[in-house]
Amino acid sequence: MRTLLIIALLGLTQQLFGKTNPDSLLLKIDKRNQTLIGEKPDKNKTLREELDKVFQSKGLVLSDSLWQQIRTVIRTDSEGDSSLSLQIGNSKVKIGVIKSGAQYDSPQKTFKMTYPNDERVFRVKKDSLGKSIVIRSDGKEEVRVGWNGIHVKDGKEEVHVDWNGVQVKEANGEETKVIWGRDSTKTQSKDKKMNLYERKGFNVYIGLNGLTGDMPENVIAIYPSPFLNTDKELKPLGSRFVSLDFTSAATIARGKKSAFKLGYGFAFDWYNFMFDHNRVVTKTASATNFQPILDAQQNEIQLNKNKLTASYISLPIVPHVVFSKQSAIKMIGLGGYVSYRLDSWTKTIEEKTDNLTRNGSNFNLNQVRYGVKAEVALKHVGELFFNYDLTPLFEKNYGPQLTAFSFGFKL
Structure with missing residues (x-):
């Protein structure tokens, strides 16, 4: 097989030198004779x-030192072929020392070589696309040399060398691949080639919020009452959820038409709870409750806007199954998330005066929250999501035990 590689390289050098460099000189020496x-x-x-x-015909000089190099190559005790490449001025000289016993004909364009006790016949020519030089035998051995690499076939054994590395296929079917640098053949992910839906990259989730749970029973007869059953009521369209999500996915299993993946990443979430009443979330020395804003006459001030906002950084983990982008259902995912509170505040706007008040506090909100997340991507609808917190919005014994949820679309 080494002989085939050397012959292929010599043939390639002859083709390249003959076309790209008119000052090149290619010589072959019979080692025995x-x-x-x-x-x-x-x-x-x-x-x-x-x-x-020959050197003089090319305007070159064969120096004593160069002649000694040629003699050293000729005298090398080797059964294979050898070669010597050098630069003389602006000319490139390639000298091949061929194993004794080989005969050649038509050396200018193609050459045919036979060995006395060997029935193999090799011919050098270009392939049909003109992209490589092909050295063929009776079908059992073949060498292709070109810009896409060198491919050598010897019976059932094959070796391919290109810009990416070396691939070796043994006679028993085993394959070995060695990559140096980045594999340029991987220009597309398998998912893109298979046209599968991909859940990764930067995403924007937008939807609505809600609260579930019961308000504490009022056992203290004072005015204003710290809690009312209506305190958890929200304005549906004003209570919005926004999430900026950065996610990736790892493939766990892959089939012909689907794949099972594990989605992971991080996100920044904003809960906006727009209350449908005039009682504002307030933190006292002992707990968090709802209190109205009173004027000088101790009358409740009507509010045009009354909301509680909390921001979190979240780590979502979503195992999901992806299908073809042309399927009615392109993706189904079910997982969870863990979040850490970054900030929280209340914002009110008075109805008559438009006075805006913003108060920042932790409001006894749970610093860490976690929950479950479900997602589905539909062909004609888009991607839908649903989040449900498993931890209460407020800390236990420091506020009403209300649980938040959100749902909407991924843009």
């Missing part, structure tokens, strides 16, 4: 004299 192959032999001249003649 020490004569130039392809030149009319002159028994009265030595090998050096023949080389001198």
